[in-house]
Amino acid sequence: MAGTVREVVDALPLVDHHCHGAVTADLGPARFEALLTEGAAWPGVSPFDSPVGVAVRRHCAPLLDLERHAPAAAYLARRAELGWQEVNRRFLRAAHVETFCVDTGYAPHPVTSPAGLAAAAGADAREVVRLESVAEAVARRGVDAAGYASAFRAAAEEAVRRPGVVAVKSVAAYRTGFGLDPARPTYAEVTRAAGLWFARGGRLTDPVLVRHLLWTAVALELPLQLHAGFGDSDLRLHQADPALLTDWLRLTAGTVPVLLLHCWPYQRQAAYLATVFEHVHLDVGLALHYVGPGRAGAVLAEAMEITPFRKLLYSSDAYGVAEFHHLGALSFRRGLAGVLQERVDADELSHTDAVRIAAWTGRDNARRLYGLPVSDPGHD
Template structure:
């Protein structure tokens, strides 16, 4: 590990933009509930998620923020968390992340979560919303709609959702619903009507390949940055279907329209890097891979992501959900991992110090400011002309 130096100091002081995360649970958590939120996997009797890289990272790097010694035993950690209460726990970890802006996906809430405004207040920051489109489609179906009216009804509902003043992006979880091995072409009206008839008759969540294609093309039409979950996720995912390289033909068709942000990506972060290198408006982050690999390995993930990625194409996100520890750990791992690799390149005279500092600022803050524009950048200049989406609603 590089000796902490100028790059470490710069990243420690940088106010991050977390361009994709979720709320923190707004309730005290029992031991089992907390443990279930530490892992993307299923609970296993007799196996503690504390006995994992992310569990060790929580005990090492989060325990001191609860006034506990480093490596505190899990029982002590949970007792202290309960004694402080969820509001104080969230406040401590969210402030420790030192992010100035959070972009919050509000479309997944099996737990009572902080709203973007509540998250911002606890963090002493600002927050904006990312609209997940699958729940919008499912709400249209739940209200009742004729198959031949579904396309227009979904378009109207999506337009209404993104008109809210704090919305800065849309998101799809197509990776979970169908995977990315889809026909890349925009579906015809007849195809959408036929697929809607089948879906509406059977009910359930949106998982029809034609309607997922229609959702992705509608997202492009909305004109906002489009976030796509790729790679690592929970057991609901078929990982090999979530390889972003499967989107290549679709990306070729939508190239030059809206920014497409490939979220998380691991273990396909090299494929995502290729896509970012060859398509003008494709970007990536490594998201929850940072805290799940922990400080011991996050540098390696970032190094692989940066092998060919243009430096204006990598963004920071935590993808923190549920436990505010992950908002903190994501930021900590990002700062430490990126600083270590950039400082090592400075020390080896492969990168100048000014270049390293510029790359650090771009990745941690400025790339997101440029892509998402004035709501995120505050007083910073508006998006570059080459990356400004045309909002069509």
């Protein structure tokens, strides 16, 4: 490949190895602002007045035919004028993604299916099965406690046999945190915990059942994605430090690939785990569009300090507003190109190596781990 590192990275079709659908409805100002934040749109504090809101007005406004830094009111009016289908099409195509791996287990709003996301983007899409959703569906069916373990395993196996499924995911970081007993729970422990859960109702939050879910995930023999670090207010951030998984990772060595998602502010802990455990990989998705293109390089630089280059992937974790599919990709491209070019300029990295690392990180590592086809050999 010829050209500067930035030119190479800008031209690279990405694999977004973890994201969600885009909303299939026109959004009023309040609903749009609520989707701009992992927190809340508080009275008198607009998410537009935050790093991610400023990044949207700077980098997304031109795709709506607006001037850079367009005022929030003008941005929202133009978005409403175009309608959600055209807005989604513009931002999803601008992301220049060849394959989206879509977590279908979180949908508090009507959002595109993987096929709908792919159609709008002119890309391919695969599915990631969220195992907590599978477990909660089993509980709603009314299985008894003694039958829960086998019913969950059977339902999970059925879910991953669906066409297009390439991975499973757990949000254990949200439900219990990672400070769990790493051992596989016994049948008696699972049965007892299931009985208590069924009597109590609600979401899956029992530590024994979350451990059982993680060990079941290993048995499914597909890559396992684990949310780590940054998330919404349901999370206790200190319990989402992936370093807390160290003992469990020792026990699962030699099994399935484990993909640590997002990780900020624990990208250095995740990098350590990827360095010492063969089956651990990571990304710094979600945080990149929240810090914006101007700071994405700083987050990526920390993730890349010791991470083996075949173990870092790209994800957006975009949900709801298609701006995030675009902004995540843009932030990643600018940040990665900046980090690599700085190393080339310092003669710490050859241009050839920089191009290889860019292709691995943006696309090829995900292709390898998820068994994705080479969709456009001309870009290799």
